[in-house]
Amino acid sequence: MSEQIRAVVFGGPALDTSSTRVTAVALPEPGKGELSIDVQFAGINFKDVMVRRGDGPYVTSWPYVPGIEVAGAVRALGPGVDGFRLGQPVVAYMNDGGLAEVAVASAALTVPVPDGLDLAAAAAAPGALTTAVLLLEHGRLRAGDSVLVHSAAGAVGQAVVRLARLAGAGPVLAAVGSPSRASAAEAAGYDRAFVREPQLAQAVREHLGGSGVDLILDPQGTTQLDADLDMAAAAGRVVLFGNATGEPFGQLPPAGRLYAGTVSVGGFSLAALSARAPWLLAAGLSRTVAQLAAGELDPRITIVDGLDAAPAAQQALAESRASGKQVVRL
Numbered sequence: 092m093s094e095q096i097r098a099v100v101f102g103g104p105a106l107d108t109s110s111t112r113v114t115a116v117a118l119p120e121p122g123k124g125e126l127s128i129d130v131q132f133a134g135i136n137f138k139d140v141m142v143r144r145g146d147g148p149y150v151t152s153w154p155y156v157p158g159i160e161v162a163g164a165v166r167a168l169g170p171g172v173d174g175f176r177l178g179q180p181v182v183a184y185m186n187d188g189g190l191a192e193v194a195v196a197s198a199a200l201t202v203p204v205p206d207g208l209d210l211a212a213a214a215a216a217p218g219a220l221t222t223a224v225l226l227l228e229h230g231r232l233r234a235g236d237s238v239l240v241h242s243a244a245g246a247v248g249q250a251v252v253r254l255a256r257l258a259g260a261g262p263v264l265a266a267v268g269s270p271s272r273a274s275a276a277e278a279a280g281y282d283r284a285f286v287r288e289p290q291l292a293q294a295v296r297e298h299l300g301g302s303g304v305d306l307i308l309d310p311q312g313t314t315q316l317d318a319d320l321d322m323a324a325a326a327g328r329v330v331l332f333g334n335a336t337g338e339p340f341g342q343l344p345p346a347g348r349l350y351a352g353t354v355s356v357g358g359f360s361l362a363a364l365s366a367r368a369p370w371l372l373a374a375g376l377s378r379t380v381a382q383l384a385a386g387e388l389d390p391r392i393t394i395v396d397g398l399d400a401a402p403a404a405q406q407a408l409a410e411s412r413a414s415g416k417q418v419v420r421l
């Protein structure tokens with residue numbers, strides 16, 4: 092019988108943990124250009140929840156092993172891989188398979204962990220923290236800019252506020268789904284948190300004394316896009332980077348509305364970068380690891396003890412009961 096490892100496995104789409112098992116699967120072997128990693132810490136991400144719900148286009152067949160970010164030690168090198176040594180501490184981004192004792196990653200999306208860097212914090216780098224770093228670059232944040240982040244109390248949101256402060260942003264505002272999440276966002280450093288409601292744009296504009304928001308980061312699909320455009324400043328940027336609602340994406344606004352408002356709407360996806368421009372993702376991950384090592388990023392990590400506890404942690408995220416970053420210790 093082939094060697095086996097334990098992994099979190101989704102058996103089929105579900106809104107709860109009923110289809111999730113922590114069970115034995117075949118040891119994954121690295122192919123050309125890949126390496127395998129003995130996983131020590133693996134991040135829980137909202138993508139796990141979206142995959143488990145069956146949101147398209149993530150899962151092409153079940154069963155499915157979720158997990159997009161790991162920290163651990165290099166276990167084996169696939170054909171054509173050099174520049175890494177066995178046992179070397181690394182972090183890696185992958186589209187799936189991270190919540191397992193052994194994960195396989197593209198060598199191009201694997202980055203060494205410098206001596207002394209806490210591996211639990213490092214495990215948050217490939218998904219959540221690199222997203223925050225790249226979103227601010229992609230959104231062309233400048234000193235003095237006002238920023239509004241939707242779902243701000245979560246892992247990405249908490250990293251964004253810290254990075255925005257470092258970059259000298261002006262007011263950094265949060266939009267969240269409930270009053271308890273507003274408190275969590277303000278505790279994480281946001282100047283003011285607004286609960287998502289139909290008058291969001293008006294409340295934000297009033298708070299800013301009539302001016303709009305320079306950079307809006309939005310993982311709520313297109314459900315908030317109308318509000319985003321209403322509260323965007325002239326020369327403002329809106330970056331759509333997720334679809335937490337699971338609703339089908341709506342239409343983009345008429346070109347005339349962008350033209351008249353002098354507003355840009357763009358998109359951002361790590362998965363798309365990993366497929367089409369992996370060097371951009373890898374460079375972002377390297378910068379993120381350097382910022383972690385320099386103490387510029389200091390994520391609030393909640394340790395989830397063991398793979399057996401991962402399904403409950405994913406459910407906490409699904410029910411918006413988690414704030415900050417959850418990382419599984421294997």
Ligand SMILES: NC(=O)c1ccc[n+]([C@@H]2O[C@H](COP(=O)([O-])OP(=O)(O)OC[C@H]3O[C@@H](n4cnc5c(N)ncnc54)[C@H](OP(=O)(O)O)[C@@H]3O)[C@@H](O)[C@H]2O)c1
Pocket residue numbers: 135136137138218219222241242243244245246247248266267268269272310311332333334335336337359360361362408409411413414415
């Ligand atoms: N584009 C990319 O490459 C990329 C990479 C990483 C993460 N993301 C996205 O960034 C967001 C944050 O990720 P994260 O891992 O840090 O998760 P998170 O923010 O810790 O948790 C997700 C948040 O989404 C909101 N939410 C949950 N279920 C929802 C629903 N049914 N409808 C509307 N909102 C819901 C909740 O916040 P509120 O209710 O307060 O809004 C929840 O806290 C996620 O949407 C994720 O998919 C995108």
